[in-house]
Amino acid sequence: MIARWIEYLRERANIVRGCFFAFLLFAVIFDFLIERPKPHFFGDTIIGFWSLFGFLGCLLMIVICKGLSHVWLERKEDPYDDR
Amino acid sequence: MxxxxxxxxxxxxxxxxxxxxxxxxxxxxxxxxxxxxxxxxxxxxxxxxxxxxxxxxxxxxxxxxxxxxxxxxxxxxxxxxxxxxxxxxxxxxxxxxxxxxxxxxxxxxxxxxxxxxxxxxxxxxxxxxxxxxxxxxxxxxxxxxxxxxxxxxxxxxxxxxxxxxxxxxxxxxxxxxxxxxxxxxxxxxxxxxxxxxxxxxxxxxxxxxxxxxxxxxxxxxxxxxxxxxxxxxxxxxxGFPGFEILAIIGACMALYGVAYAVIENDARRILAYHVVSQVGYMVCGVGIGTAMALNGVAAHAYAHIIYKALLFMGAGAVLEMTGRSKLSELGGLYRTMPLTMIFTIIGGIAISGFPLTSGFVSKSMIVAAAGYNHQPVLLVMLLLAGVGTFLSVGIKLPYFIWFGKDSGIRVKEAPWNMQLAMAMAAFICILFGVYPAALYSMLPYAAEYQPYYAYHLSETFQLFGFTGLGFYLMVKYLKPHDVTNLDLDWFYRKGSVRFISFAKGPIVAANEWVSNVYQKIGLRMTMALARAFSWFDKEGIDWTIDGSARNIVEGGNSVRQIQTGRIQHYIAAGVIAVLVVLVVVLFI
Known part of the structure; x- marks a missing residue:
């Protein structure tokens, strides 16, 4: 039942994608409307700050971690299995 | 008693x-x-x-x-x-x-x-x-x-x-x-x-x-x-509430664990790194040390135990049924293991701190305590770790196990007892999310905290929405490969091998040099000395030596029998030795 429901959504990927972008729009608009408590640091005073923080944080994390992994940390097989 | x-x-x-x-x-x-x-x-x-x-x-x-x-x-x-x-x-x-x-x-x-x-x-x-x-x-x-x-x-x-x-x-x-x-x-x-x-x-x-x-x-x-x-x-x-060093160590832990979780391939290894990250939040809270932070630590420990166990149960159920735990070998399991998928995703959104889950009401207490205590650097580090958490466990892990490229694996759903255990844990995750008082009533200190207010919700919606966008854009780059990443255990795993090869190289060479010198110079001296002793020996103490030589041989035999070569015996001997030392140090 659940599997069939997921298949149904997968066939309509455009609608799902549309909903996702609608949610992003909602999240930003929502930030305009709410009441702001006493800020803890400068980011709390900027509207949409956390959108940027989430997006850039995510991209930087992927780029930096994957990059480090690629040039330095990753080993194809078990690096300790050489006895 | x-x-x-x-x-x-x-x-x-x-x-x-x-x-x-x-x-x-x-x-x-x-x-x-x-x-x-x-x-x-x-x-x-x-x-x-x-x-x-x-x-x-x-x-x-x-x-x-x-x-x-x-x-x-x-x-x-x-x-x-x-x-x-x-x-x-x-x-x-x-x-x-x-x-x-x-x-x-x-x-x-x-x-x-x-x-x-x-x-x-x-x-x-x-x-x-x-x-x-x-x-x-x-x-x-x-x-x-x-x-x-x-x-x-x-x-x-x-x-x-x-x-x-x-x-x-x-x-x-x-x-x-x-x-x-x-x-x-x-x-x-x-x-x-x-x-x-x-x-x-x-x-x-x-x-x-x-x-x-x-x-x-x-x-x-x-x-x-x-x-x-x-x-x-x-x-x-x-023992250590309010030790500032812990706040710094904790925030670094939170980011360190997440960074590895982003690049790892094995599902249970990703979750293991997330233990490091989540415990980092708690260690950080202990370091902040205010009543609200300590309440947050207790609440987060409770919530974390349940959702992390749920995630390990989900990954464990997949491992039990398919025999695999590497993301690069899994994919498309939503067809046959949908219930395990739902439970695991509940665990994933709970650890990320989605509204209506336990992570939202517990993790935010520690983050807010950092804010109230005027430590914005900690606050930003913890929120960034939250972004990474959602990226790696909220999206990446379920996506590559249950969706992603179809691996062609068709297995049965996990047995009923595993599902029951997962359902119980998932229920608790949701219960604390919708009814935080159930968790808050157990907290040890007096500190008021209300997780559901507009600004907190707005912050959460934006963070998760745009992290999701990041994943959506970078999903190709995140595709798991069959690799392992080095970590600091290198020092005692590879480091010890290096030490042995060092021992085989320079140390052995030095040893040989010393023994050569000994053979050329030392041996002659020893021979001369031996002749001198031999003379002394013959002169009348033969009988003493004979007696003690026999004793030494027998003693050597009994020592040899103690060396069984079994690690259990050595551990037991070690424990006894520690106890003896304990008694000696404390009482004499």
Whole structure:
């Protein structure tokens, strides 16, 4: 039942994608409307700050971690299995 | 102590349960036994007196039971987790694995209730020893090796802790376990802290965790992710609240674990790194040390135990059914394991801190405490770790197991007992999210916190929405490859190999050079000396030498028999030696 429901959504990927972008729009608009408590640091005073923080944080994390992994940390097989 | 008194203590029930497990198996009631013991232990924690089990042993006052609201919340979650874990592992036939799990839980409860350092240390070692068997029972070569490394690292950590305890006793002659103050903290306090931090998996002494947990048995990993690190968080809360260094270490842990989780491939290894990250939040909260932060730590420990166990159960169920745990070998499982998928996703959104899940009401308390305490750098580090958490466990893990590229694997759904255990954990995750009072009513300190307010919701929506966008854009780049990443265990795994090759190279060469010199010069001198002695020898003490030579040969034989070559015997000998040293140091 659940599997069939997921298949149904997968066939309509455009609608799902549309909903996702609608949610992003909602999240930003929502930030305009709410009441702001006493800020803890400068980011709390900027509207949409956390959108940027989430997006850039995510991209930087992927780029930096994957990059480090690629040039330095990753080993194809078990690096300790050489006895 | 009366026998009746003995069974006030929940640990006694788990030890009794472990001892009688073979008989339960013999009479075919092992499964009932696995449910009854945690239930009984759970019932006992509601009726604990404030202080009990005070024993005078060799002049030391040992306190086996010290109970307050902080103890209670940890006892509550530990016994509940034992029940969920037992249900999950109900169909595991090996009695030994259940015995190990019971003794492990017993150790953890014993530490939580311990009122002095000696009692704490005894149960601390019981935990390390029992949990090693949860790794060994996987019975693969990698697991056996990982288990030995785990045991060695924890033995080292235990010795550091013991050294701290000795020093503490030397200065104050008081072993009661209470709050230590940051002012005037010296070697004793910091050695104890290092011992605790090793079990909390704080970098750079964390590598044992992602090394061992992915190699443990399916059920073993579910138990292990709950007890060792959270017991460490409990003792840190008890002993070191407000130590600033912990706030910094914790925030770094949170980011370190997440960074590795983003790049790892094995599902259980990703989750293991997330233990490091989530425990980082708690260590950070302990370091902030305000009432709100400490409440947040207790709440987050409770929530974390449940959702992390849920995630390990989900990944474990997949491993049990498919025999695989690498993301690069999985994919498309939503067709046949949809219920496991739903439970795991609930765990994933709970760890990320989605509204209406337990993570939202617990994690935000620590983050808010950092804000109220005017530590914006910590606040930003913790929120960034939250972004990484959602990226790696909220999206990446379920996406590449249940969706992504179809691996063609078609297996049955996990058995009913595993699903029941997952459903229980998932229920608790949601319950705390929609009804936070259920969690907050157990918190140890007086501090008001309301998680649901507009700004917090807005912040969360934006963070998760745009992290999701990042994933959507970068999904190709995140595709898992069959690789392993180096971590700091390199130093004792590869480092030791390097040391041996160094020993084979320069040290052997130096040794040969010395022996050459010896042969050329030393040997002649020795020969000359020998001739001189030989003359002296012949002159009349022959009979003395003969007698002692015979004795030496016999003595050598008996020493040779002691060297059995079995590691168990050496461990036992080591334990006895430590006890002897203990007695000598403390009493003479």
């Amino acid at each position: 009366m026998i009746v008194d003995l069974f006030i203590h929940p640990t006694s029930w788990f030890i009794l349960g472990a001892l009688l497990m073979p008989f339960a198996k013999r009479f075919g009631i092992q499964q009932i036994w696995l449910i009854v013991i945690p239930l009984v232990a759970m019932a006992t924690i509601y009726r604990l007196p404030d202080s009990f089990g005070i024993v005078n042993y060799l002049g030391f006052e040992l306190q086996f039971g010290r109970v307050d609201s902080l103890t209670f919340i940890f006892l509550h979650v530990f016994t509940l987790m034992a029940l969920i874990g037992c249900i999950f592992g109900l169909r595991v036939k090996e009695t030994g694995q259940h015995i190990a799990a019971f003794l492990y839980v017993a150790g953890s409860l014993g530490v939580t209730l311990a009122g002095d350092y000696l009692t704490l240390f005894i149960f601390w070692e019981l935990m390390a020893f029992a949990s090693t068997f949860l790794i060994w029972y996987r019975k693969k070569k990698r697991s056996i090796e990982a288990g030995y490394r785990y045991l060695l690292v924890h033995t080292a950590g235990g010795l550091i802790l013991l050294a701290g305890i000795f020093l503490l006793y030397q200065t104050g002659h008081d072993l009661s376990f209470g709050i230590l103050s940051q002012e005037g903290a010296g070697w004793a306090e910091y050695l104890i802290m290092i011992g605790f931090l090793l079990n909390a998996a704080a970098p750079p002494i964390h590598a044992w965790l992602p090394d061992a947990y992915p190699e443990a048995t399916v059920t073993g990993a579910v138990f292990m992710c709950a007890f060792t690190t959270k017991t460490a968080v409990y003792v840190l809360m008890r």
